[in-house]
Amino acid sequence: MSAPLPQPDPTIATGPTSDQQVAQPRAVRTLPFWANPRFGLLIVIAVLVVVFSSLRSSFLNVDLTIVPMQADLSVFLVVGLAQLAVLSLGHMNLAVPRMAAISAFVMGWCYQHLSVPLWPGLLIGLAVGATVGAAAGWIITTTRVNSFVVTLALDFALVGLVSLLYSGVGDGVAFNVHPAGMDSLRTDTFSDYCMGNLCGPPVPLIVPIAVLAAIVVGLLFRVSRVGREILMTGSNLRAAELSGIPTSRRIIQAHALSGLLSALAGFLLAINSGAFSADIGSSFMLPSFLGPVLGGTLLSGGAVSVLGTVLGAALTEVIRTGLNLLQFSVQQLNIYIGVVLVVALSLDRVRQVVAERRGSRS
Amino acid sequence: MTATTSSTATAGTARRRRFQEVVRTSEFTLVLVAVAGFVVLAATTHGNLLHGATLTAVFQYLAVPILVGLAQMVVLGVGQMNLSVGVLTGFCSMVAAWLMVQAGLPAWLAIIAGMLTGAAVGLVNGVVAVVTRINGFIVTLASMTIIDGLRYGVHGTATYQGYSHGLVSLGQGSTLGVPNAFLAAVVVAALVAVFFRRAALGRQLLATGGNPLSARLSGISNDRSIVLAHMLSGLLAGVAGVVEVALSGSVNASIGDDLLLPSFAAPIIGGVALAGGVVSVVGTCLAALIVRLVDVAQAQYSIDPSWVNLIVGAVVLGAVLLTQIRVRQRGSRR
Numbered sequence: 057m058s059a060p061l062p063q064p065d066p067t068i069a070t071g072p073t074s075d076q077q078v079a080q081p082r083a084v085r086t087l088p089f090w091a092n093p094r095f096g097l098l099i100v101i102a103v104l105v106v107v108f109s110s111l112r113s114s115f116l117n118v119d120l121t122i123v124p125m126q127a128d129l130s131v132f133l134v135v136g137l138a139q140l141a142v143l144s145l146g147h148m149n150l151a152v153p154r155m156a157a158i159s160a161f162v163m164g165w166c167y168q169h170l171s172v173p174l175w176p177g178l179l180i181g182l183a184v185g186a187t188v189g190a191a192a193g194w195i196i197t198t199t200r201v202n203s204f205v206v207t208l209a210l211d212f213a214l215v216g217l218v219s220l221l222y223s224g225v226g227d228g229v230a231f232n233v234h235p236a237g238m239d240s241l242r243t244d245t246f247s248d249y250c251m252g253n254l255c256g257p258p259v260p261l262i263v264p265i266a267v268l269a270a271i272v273v274g275l276l277f278r279v280s281r282v283g284r285e286i287l288m289t290g291s292n293l294r295a296a297e298l299s300g301i302p303t304s305r306r307i308i309q310a311h312a313l314s315g316l317l318s319a320l321a322g323f324l325l326a327i328n329s330g331a332f333s334a335d336i337g338s339s340f341m342l343p344s345f346l347g348p349v350l351g352g353t354l355l356s357g358g359a360v361s362v363l364g365t366v367l368g369a370a371l372t373e374v375i376r377t378g379l380n381l382l383q384f385s386v387q388q389l390n391i392y393i394g395v396v397l398v399v400a401l402s403l404d405r406v407r408q409v410v411a412e413r414r415g416s417r418s
Numbered sequence: 419m420t421a422t423t424s425s426t427a428t429a430g431t432a433r434r435r436r437f438q439e440v441v442r443t444s445e446f447t448l449v450l451v452a453v454a455g456f457v458v459l460a461a462t463t464h465g466n467l468l469h470g471a472t473l474t475a476v477f478q479y480l481a482v483p484i485l486v487g488l489a490q491m492v493v494l495g496v497g498q499m500n501l502s503v504g505v506l507t508g509f510c511s512m513v514a515a516w517l518m519v520q521a522g523l524p525a526w527l528a529i530i531a532g533m534l535t536g537a538a539v540g541l542v543n544g545v546v547a548v549v550t551r552i553n554g555f556i557v558t559l560a561s562m563t564i565i566d567g568l569r570y571g572v573h574g575t576a577t578y579q580g581y582s583h584g585l586v587s588l589g590q591g592s593t594l595g596v597p598n599a600f601l602a603a604v605v606v607a608a609l610v611a612v613f614f615r616r617a618a619l620g621r622q623l624l625a626t627g628g629n630p631l632s633a634r635l636s637g638i639s640n641d642r643s644i645v646l647a648h649m650l651s652g653l654l655a656g657v658a659g660v661v662e663v664a665l666s667g668s669v670n671a672s673i674g675d676d677l678l679l680p681s682f683a684a685p686i687i688g689g690v691a692l693a694g695g696v697v698s699v700v701g702t703c704l705a706a707l708i709v710r711l712v713d714v715a716q717a718q719y720s721i722d723p724s725w726v727n728l729i730v731g732a733v734v735l736g737a738v739l740l741t742q743i744r745v746r747q748r749g750s751r752r
Contacts, residue, residue, distance in 0.1 A: 220722060220724045398550075
């Protein structure tokens with residue numbers, strides 16, 4: 057095993073250049089800009105914002121709508137990123153909801169019983185999430201079982217474990233502890249902090265956390281070696297293995313990242329809702345797929361779009377808020393969000409087919 | 419190797435080999451686990467499990483898990499999944515109950531309509547998956563969300579009850595000591611087994627699931643297989659919904675909330691690969707029984723219901739590991 061090791065290194069070094077060579081012939085018939093799913097999403101969001109704000113003027117109300125929307129969006133963005141981390145491999149993580157729940161439990165427990173300050177507690181929670189994720193990745197690589205089954209079974213197990221933990225170790229169904237800083241993180245926006253006459257924009261304090269997460273994940277997959285190797289593992293496991301990428305380690309790392317981001321999402325939701333409770337994460341399953349998939353991330357792996365995930369999450373949040381203002385019930389909301397998912401993806405497909413036809417004709 | 423042994427094999431070694439083959443199947447392991455679990459349960463509850471009423475309840479409430487597991491198994495067979503199985507079951511029972519209570523249809527008509535509703539939703543799932551080429555997982559994730567909403571659209575959160583007494587007494591009754599609901603599930607399971615073993619369409623589904631390319635080269639329409647599998651899955655979910663209506667005597671929109679995970683657990687524990695091309699009706703039914711026994715144990719020992727999920731999750735993981743180890747051993751032996 058040690059003998060062939062020096063060989064792969066040059067392959068990796070030439071990776072980017074060979075990538076460009078592959079991209080060259082494709083560049084001749086690149087798809088027009090309107091075939092880009094991100095562009096379509098942006099237009100749909102803009103149209104919906106216009107429609108909703110003309111139907112209900114309160115849609116543009118800063119305190120009632122814009123600020124809560126940003127807070128929710130931060131949570132769903134991070135949830136989407138958690139799924140995106142494993143979609144990069146062509147894997148799925150159905151345990152995103154419960155990884156968030158178990159990390160939220162640990163964080164709540166640390167705040168309550170060990171009186172850990174807010175930020176160190178978050179770090180502990182992130183570590184728990186990453187560990188659970190890494191364990192899922194480890195099971196997947198050692199057994200070579202489909203990630204769907206492994207994370208589904210893990211989800212089963214964690215559902216039971218979390219409620220057992222809350223009823224046994226915790227105090228019923230929630231920790232009602234509020235560590236210092238949690239409340240200001242929940243309710244304050246930057247406009248509450250002024251320097252002289254200059255106040256910040258009406259952006260909740262938790263938004264930068266989500267934005268930072270998106271930037272870090274984006275940079276990871278764009279520039280870092282680990283991220284590129286995860287993507288290569290996702291697009292062709294065999295080829296990645298042959299070019300010397302430690303694929304098992306990359307798979308475990310991607311799943312650990314997914315667990316870590318799930319934990320972060322759990323933390324953000326706990327901040328938003330004001331308590332570390334047992335039902336944190338239970339609503340994460342659909343949003344975790346909505347953001348990345350609407351944004352053009354494939355389930356087959358090998359390619360991710362962080363910007364698309366941001367837009368996909370934003371679209372769902374706009375629909376959710378808009379229909380809420382129009383006084384649709386939660387159930388009706390579900391119907392429309394499901395329809396939007398199908399329609400958006402079908403249109404995507406149509407657009408792609410049309411674009412490809414035009415491209416081949418010209 | 420096989421040629422020389424088979425030529426020199428006596429009838430005795432052939433029989434022993436056949437016996438060994440049977441012992442090595444995952445179905446045999448499942449039978450052992452189920453029997454062992456049953457005996458342990460019966461012994462530790464001082465025979466409580468063997469009392470008429472308890473025993474009837476064990477098998478009565480096995481019907482829906484079996485049907486839902488089969489509904490998932492059919493789509494797993496072509497290499498797809500159906501996340502809408504659970505909510506579709508609930509939706510079909512709501513539709514059937516609505517037809518009887520609100521529209522005043524006779525019970526048999528409502529039952530057929532309930533099953534057809536399932537088949538129709540499955541058909542839509544399959545057509546959307548084939549036409550748009552969107553991953554079946556995402557299509558059914560979307561339809562799960564939509565049906566979840568529709569389910570509450572039928573009658574809000576209210577409960578339907580007092581519909582057709584004949585149907586309910588049929589659903590809760592027994593024939594020759596066997597609960598009718600369980601009997602219905604077994605008949606359906608047998609039909610599904612015959613379909614996959616004997617019918618050309620069933621074989622084509624498995625061919626598509628096993629290797630789409632070679633299936634297409636041998637003249638099988640993969641698109642048709644996928645649509646058919648989704649429709650069958652929906653139909654089975656519809657049957658499960660109707661059985662639920664007959665069995666419980668009152669239904670509301672929360673039916674199906676807790677069926678999605680068991681629907682995957684049964685076929686996966688039963689040895690159905692997620693890759694497609696393999697189905698095991700017997701395995702799925704046995705696995706549903708094992709999951710049911712975990713449920714019964716929870717009720718008998720009156721332990722925290724959360725343990726059920728924890729144990730079932732562990733069993734699914736364990737079953738998956740075991741299958742993998744077995745496959746690897748078989749691979750290395752060759």
